[in-house]
Amino acid sequence: MTDLPFDLDKRRGMAAQKATDLRRALADVEASLREVRVRETDLENRMMTVPAASWPEAAVKARHLLNLYAASLPAEDTRHRALVAALFDDFARLSGES
Template identity: 60%
Template sequence: MTEIPIDLDKHRGMAAQKATDIRRVVADVEANAKLLRETQGVVEIQLLAVPATSWPEAVAKARYVLNLYSASLAPSDTHHRDLVTAVLADLTRLSGEN
């Protein structure tokens, strides 16, 4: 028995290698999405539990919620997308950020 691993991908056709690569990428994306959902849940619990103590904290919370809302909009809903963009720009301008 040899201790050198055999690269089985070399013994398969290109289509099979690409299919394996796609499955690996999809598995990675699904794992990352699960981690992101878990992290998002923790962040949202903290946002609900702790009231903002300053305008910058309130602005950060508002940005988070507006970005969530914007992500749920249909691509064709340009009116609401433009409204979210304008409000985010207002928040940036009024908070003194560049």
């Protein structure tokens, strides 16, 4: 008996190795999504509790909300997607970003 770890990946067949790789990749993605959700919740809580001190700060909040709205739109709703894009262009133009 040895205290060295045994690499089971080398003992698996190709199909089993691919399945293991997929499970590991999925676990990594799920962990990343959980982290993003926690960070997004923290950001949104701060946005709700701290009032904007300027129009650019208010625009940051509006951009976040518009991104959430746009993500929920069906792909065929091109009119509202175009409206959101036009508003983002307005934000950029009025803030001197373009």
